[in-house]
Amino acid sequence: GPKVLQIPSHQIIDMGQMVTLNCDPVSNHLYFYWYKQILGQQMEFLVNFYNGKVMEKSKLFKDQFSVERPDGSYFTLKIQPTALEDSAVYFCASSPDWGGYEQYFGPGTRLTVL
């Protein structure tokens, strides 16, 4: 089936540094999402993105977070600067349409902030 790829699978970074998480969504999909999952906890919605714009974001999507997808390349989540509480697995998802379609998830990027 369709695959969402995430690069890298694991990133270790010092607190205060910038990190960019990359997502390669399914090729004909138009809607993109990021979720955060702290170890042992539920997956929580961060943001969704369509046509170059953030459509909705949660309170977890702090000012230090930003997303973009320049010219149909990777859909990225940038955190600048990182904080200890940003340590989590970040899942990217994409879907072809809002209406009734499932989301396809990537395998996640494990971010460790030291």
Added chain:
Amino acid sequence: GDSVIQMQGQVTLSENDFLFINCTYSTTGYPTLFWYVQYSGEGPQLLLQVTTANNKGSSRGFEATYDKGTTSFHLQKTSVQEIDSAVYYCAMRELNTGNYKYVFGAGTRLKVIA
């Protein structure tokens, strides 16, 4: 606000046991309901979805009925196998102020012992 509740954090069964995972939802609208399954080291993937109230969805021996009266979408399987060991997420997609929003439950970890 919109929410999805899964009361069971973990369920442990033996092979061929009957599975029942509880899910209730809260929303003012007419959501589409989903079950996603997350195997170890992977992102969630769609197990089944139901768009219309009182309908049943089924896949790979799992089934769930969208019960608008009790606002429930419990997941069942007659006979579980060890390969079913995973985390199961109940989720809903709701149209909210012109924007489709996905809400996930906390997840239920299923462990099946051979």
